[in-house]
Amino acid sequence: MQSLEYVCAATGERIGFEGPLYGETLTGLRARVWDYSLASRGMTGITRKAREATVTVKIHDSPATLDLLRRLADADMASGNPGTLVADGEWEAKAWITKSEPQSITPTMVETQLTIVLADGVWRRPTMTHFTPRYDSGTADLDYPYDYPRDFAGMALGAEIVNDTSIPQPVKLTIFGPCAQPYVIIGNNRYEVDVTVPSGSRLEIDGTGDVRTVTMVSGTGLVTNCFAQAVRGSGKDSGRYVFQPLAPGTQPISWPGGFQFDLTVCEERSEPPWT
Incomplete structure (x- = not known):
């Protein structure tokens, strides 16, 4: 981790830990922590939860910087909404700075210990890939004698996505209209929502947060909740679960022709990058 800054959720302002705060190695944030319960022959409830970390920072421009940090x-x-720690401009963790306890005070410097609460104990790095239909060369469009809003074609083929970690990672799909009953097949899972997406609108299927959402956003910014129309099968690993995480390895992708979409893979880890 070469750089770190805190972005305030309430105001959008930022403060860096390489100046005006100086946090050196920030060892308190580098722990890897899983939560679990011991069972008679193993563990249950394995997850990553909110956790506290402490870091010591030095402040040379004391009054102005301390006031900015406090504010x-x-x-x-x-507000109750966590800000965001951003490491190296790409890894993010939702967090609050709950305490500042001065350790030493001189005329030119204040050293203080910060208590930081990581909201869900996870650092995330989203990577977005845009997909444009590429059709099976053996299938031509079927042009009907009536003026349907779209022609009919085969599946868009030849795409793939790679998860080069060892564990499944959450994903977000953004599907751009016009299209009806859109679905995308990734690996062995079909992501589908029973809606019509008008031209200029987009459908967002977000499985990357603690609260999973399916929303339609119109060209004017109107947001409609489409969670009830999402196909969820019998849950995770059922093959038709709209929030299915991306399995490790290389996964093939196919979808009906006629629409474009973005696939965002949100890599998760317990600690920020070391380098």
Whole structure:
């Protein structure tokens, strides 16, 4: 981790740990922590939960920087919404700065210990890939004598996505209209929502957060909840689960022709990058 900054959720302002705060190695944030319960012959409830970490920072421009730190931390604490720690410009963790306890004070520097609560104990790095239909060369469009809003074609083939980690990773799909009853097949799972997406609108299927959502966003910004129309099969690993995480390895992708979509894979890890 070469750089770290805190982004206030309430105001959008930022403060860096390479200046005006100086956090050196920030060892308290580098722990790898899983939560679990011991059973008679193993473990249950394996997950990553909110956790506290402490880091010591030095502040040379004391009054102005301390006031900025207090203002940003208090704004997010008062709103109840966590800010975001951003490591190396790409890894993000939702967090609150809950305490600042001075350790030493001189005329030129204040050293203080910060208590940081990582909201879900996870650092995330989203990577987005845009997909444009490429049709099976052996299938031509079927042009009907009536003016349907779209012609009919085979599947768009030849695409793939790689998860080069060792565990499944959550994904977000953004499907751009016009299309009806859109679905995307990734590996052995079909992601499908029983809606019509008008031209200029987009359908967002987001399985990357603690609360999973399916929303339609119109060209004017109107947001409609489409969770009830999402196909969820019998749950995870059923083959028709709209929030199925991406399995490790290389996965083939296919979908009906006529629409484009973005696939965002959100890599998760317990600690920020070391390098």
